[in-house]
Amino acid sequence: MAINMETGKSITAQELSEQGILKPKEVRQLISEEKITCPTSGMCPGYAQANLVVLPKEYAYDFLLFTQRNPKSCPVLEVTEEGDRFLRKIAPGADIASEIPKYRIYENGVMTGEYTNVERFWRGDLVSFLIGCSFSFESELIDAGIEVRHITEGCNVPMYITNIECEPAGVFSGKMVVSMRPVPYHQLVKAVTVTEQMPRVHGTPIHIGDPSVIGIKDIAKPDFGDAVPVNPGEVPVFWCCGVTPQSVVMNVKSSFCITHAPGHMLITDVKNTELKN
């Protein structure tokens, strides 16, 4: 808790993050101290966020090949050395086991718990995959004058399992998961061109309009995250989502897996502008 010097009102760590007052490293510190445990959407505007998938080495080749074959769903930003808990590239020195607000652990495909710290579960054979997240382009959309509904509503982004098959690789296969943001007709083209510049955080939309075309039955009932209103004059726009690899890993029922909890991402030191083509 801090004090806003202008208003004299107290201000939370989350508010400091969202206003961009705290740097990613400082926010990650607060996360590792469990002072921030909420979804990270809107935090550290301008900095890229990343999805996490941690797997035993025996699965690493098939999973890396899956990301290569499904680059729009799984744009890999960094892969750690086997057993190494610390990042080198997108957030140098960051501890993967404590600097994400919430984790999920899966054993044989079953979620066995949600944790704010997974240090005690770490093993020498684990490889971490950090995958670009669509949260990264949200501040770019906002800068371009496009409202991001779930940020306005203060909830998690709605995510849906589609009927689109990912390209399989080894043991990994499954349906594509997408995130949705409603966009007014007059801003549809801008939503495409803004995100086109950022292929390493999912890039252009995978679908615009009628959700049933990609197998979504009820836009009001997302499979992950929270529903948001789609107002008259707005079109649902769907982007590939970093939950896809998680969903696929669940299908495989790998002996062990750690992921971030949906919406609770790693905030990296990489600026979105650095991810542009």
Add this chain to the structure above:
Amino acid sequence: MAINMETGKSITAQELSEQGILKPKEVRQLISEEKITCPTSGMCPGYAQANLVVLPKEYAYDFLLFTQRNPKSCPVLEVTEEGDRFLRKIAPGADIASEIPKYRIYENGVMTGEYTNVERFWRGDLVSFLIGCSFSFESELIDAGIEVRHITEGCNVPMYITNIECEPAGVFSGKMVVSMRPVPYHQLVKAVTVTEQMPRVHGTPIHIGDPSVIGIKDIAKPDFGDAVPVNPGEVPVFWCCGVTPQSVVMNVKSSFCITHAPGHMLITDVKNTELKN
């Protein structure tokens, strides 16, 4: 050999390929019959070409990670299943062991031979990596009015080993190899913007101008391929090159490796326009 119906002169398979009269599949057929054995630069204009690296499965994870960490040098277009000689995606049904004009085989880091067919060397543990090639964007440069000197000269593109370290991955590390094309000052920007649209075939240049900045001592003495003149008013422009992964594999002295011979690429069924962002 065929006859040009307009001139009555005989016309070679190579000329038919270069004039875009033969489709990639037909050219690959002629290659597998060893009727075309020359470098593929300029053949099937508008279609992407690919570099080849074939490694035993034991090296596949480290190599795939190397490509992930060095995407500008190693933009992967397709990875085959272990032991599978046939492509599925970029040239469906193409036989990797016979449809490239010239191969090199390395054992423990030493080149043991050049071959026009490597079927008899195939093994059940081999994984093939097809990597985007800068030849793919040459027809785009020509369409944009930029002369590609080595095509004009009818020789192989000049390639140089730089002093730029690739990001290592597992056993793989080494210097970046680049290809060079001289570009007149007034077309430098266009050379950047044309290739920017094609990140899956190396994308934008890695360096423009003074070769010594990236450790090239003598532009007239390429490490691979042929020297081409850089005329007054022209600037040498350097792009990442698919020989980089080959060079890196040689460093590792892997027990076994098959590559294409420099300049002798796989001609894919994928149009360059399909590789655009």
